[in-house]
Amino acid sequence: MPVTPRAATSGPLRMPDFRFLLAGAAAGQLGAQVTLVALPLVAVLELDASAFQVGLLTAAETAAFLLIGLPAGAWTDRMRKRPLMIRADIVRAAAMASIPLAAAAGALTMAQLYAVALITGVATVFFDVAHQSFLPQLLPKEQLVAGNGALETVRSSAQVTGPGLGGGLVQLVGAHLAIVADAIGYALSALLLLGIKTPENSPQPEPSSSLRKDIAEGVRFVFGHPLLRVIALTTGLANLFSAVVMATQTVFLVRVLGLEPGAIGLVLSASAVGGLAGALCAGGLAARLGQARTIWLSLLVTGPFALLWPLSGHGVAGAAMFAAGSGVVFFGAVVYNVAQVSFRQALCPPRLLGRMNATLRFLMWGTLPLGGLLGGALADTFGPRTALACSAAGFLAVPLPLLLSSLRGMRDLPTTTDTDEHPTDDAPALAEDRSEYQSADDQPAADQSAPVS
Numbered sequence: 448m449p450v451t452p453r454a455a456t457s458g459p460l461r462m463p464d465f466r467f468l469l470a471g472a473a474a475g476q477l478g479a480q481v482t483l484v485a486l487p488l489v490a491v492l493e494l495d496a497s498a499f500q501v502g503l504l505t506a507a508e509t510a511a512f513l514l515i516g517l518p519a520g521a522w523t524d525r526m527r528k529r530p531l532m533i534r535a536d537i538v539r540a541a542a543m544a545s546i547p548l549a550a551a552a553g554a555l556t557m558a559q560l561y562a563v564a565l566i567t568g569v570a571t572v573f574f575d576v577a578h579q580s581f582l583p584q585l586l587p588k589e590q591l592v593a594g595n596g597a598l599e600t601v602r603s604s605a606q607v608t609g610p611g612l613g614g615g616l617v618q619l620v621g622a623h624l625a626i627v628a629d630a631i632g633y634a635l636s637a638l639l640l641l642g643i644k645t646p647e648n649s650p651q652p653e654p655s656s657s658l659r660k661d662i663a664e665g666v667r668f669v670f671g672h673p674l675l676r677v678i679a680l681t682t683g684l685a686n687l688f689s690a691v692v693m694a695t696q697t698v699f700l701v702r703v704l705g706l707e708p709g710a711i712g713l714v715l716s717a718s719a720v721g722g723l724a725g726a727l728c729a730g731g732l733a734a735r736l737g738q739a740r741t742i743w744l745s746l747l748v749t750g751p752f753a754l755l756w757p758l759s760g761h762g763v764a765g766a767a768m769f770a771a772g773s774g775v776v777f778f779g780a781v782v783y784n785v786a787q788v789s790f791r792q793a794l795c796p797p798r799l800l801g802r803m804n805a806t807l808r809f810l811m812w813g814t815l816p817l818g819g820l821l822g823g824a825l826a827d828t829f830g831p832r833t834a835l836a837c838s839a840a841g842f843l844a845v846p847l848p849l850l851l852s853s854l855r856g857m858r859d860l861p862t863t864t865d866t867d868e869h870p871t872d873d874a875p876a877l878a879e880d881r882s883e884y885q886s887a888d889d890q891p892a893a894d895q896s897a898p899v900s
Contacts, residue, residue, distance in 0.1 A: 478632020480609020502823015520805020614712015690818025
């Protein structure tokens with residue numbers, strides 16, 4: 448969509464439609480962060496779930512990225528993005544509201560938690576793919592880093608305040624009633640998205656197009672570009688080990704460290720301060736270090752701090768150590784996200800944005816349910832501390848694909864490529880990578896433990 452001269456010269460926060468998008472993201476993220484604490488506590492405290500059942504719940508939350516990630520991109524490219532996001536928010540609000548209703552009726556079960564997690568996961572797939580594809584319609588290319596940085600700041604702020612609020616609500620009213628905050632957040636997000644006035648034309652698929660051909664085109668674009676391939680591999684590994692933490696941390700904090708729900712919320716909020724700092728520093732670091740260097744340095748420097756998780760002991764000192772490790776890992780993940788997501792948005796032709804984002808989400812987030820199952824199995828068999836130790840060791844290996852690619856020798860990344868419109872399977876090998884860059888949201892690096900966008 449064409450950008451007005453005013454939009455091109457003013458910051459994104461001066462654009463009313465972007466403010467509506469940002470406010471909607473704030474409402475949805477705050478509710479989701481409350482649920483980050485409350486949902487596993489419903490399973491652990493109210494339904495006495497085992498470590499493996501909590502891991503299965505984590506897998507159910509993210510399984511949709513693996514199951515429908517690729518066709519979701521093709522479908523999204525055929526739809527208007529804003530109405531799709533609104534419908535996804537409504538579905539998520541209704542699904543979350545069913546938990547306190549069932550608990551009040553004395554009918555809540557683990558089966559319902561799995562179903563709610565899966566339904567909200569499916570809606571989240573469509574919301575996230577549409578959201579990342581919608582932003583470039585609101586902002587010019589030169590403002591994507593600023594826009595993504597603002598969205599990451601909002602998300603990181605929610606991660607600071609949401610878990611503490613969630614832990615307090617769980618302690619005051621019970622875990623199942625705390626879920627109401629998430630339903631309200633998604634409903635507010637839908638209302639705020641209704642305020643966006645930028646016209647959006649319905650995409651017109653080519654007469655000869657089919658779902659299979661559309662999916663294949665998105666896959667070819669991603670695999671035909673060497674830097675997208677290495678970013679997908681790196682982020683997929685990061686999310687695999689993040690999911691192990693996501694599946695294990697509540698059981699570890701409750702049953703090993705002996706923390707109360709309010710204290711758990713405070714630990715997760717303190718951890719998220721690192722993500723907020725990363726969102727605020729990402730643009731400056733990219734300008735100072737170079738976009739390419741920022742991508743690999745952010746993970747290389749912060750990954751070793753994951754070793755603090757399994758070393759955490761009882762008491763305030765142990766909780767502080769766990770929070771410190773998470774905070775530093777969050778910092779690196781958010782800086783990495785801001786760099787690599789903006790790069791992707793600037794690189795990809797608009798007509799392929801949905802399929803490109805969905806293909807990458809399939810590759811990057813498809814490892815999350817596998818990590819959830821792995822974390823639950825490790826914690827059940829060897830204990831949650833061992834599961835966290837395995838995850839920490841994995842984080843040390845995450846930057847290796849980046850360090851073995853030509854990205855390590857670059858400072859900056861171009862935002863165009865001769866494969867933009869017609870990627871082929873004959874792209875150069877990783878040792879001959881060329882580069883590109885721009886912003887943030889594929890590593891759940893901020894949502895649970897440290898996933899990446």
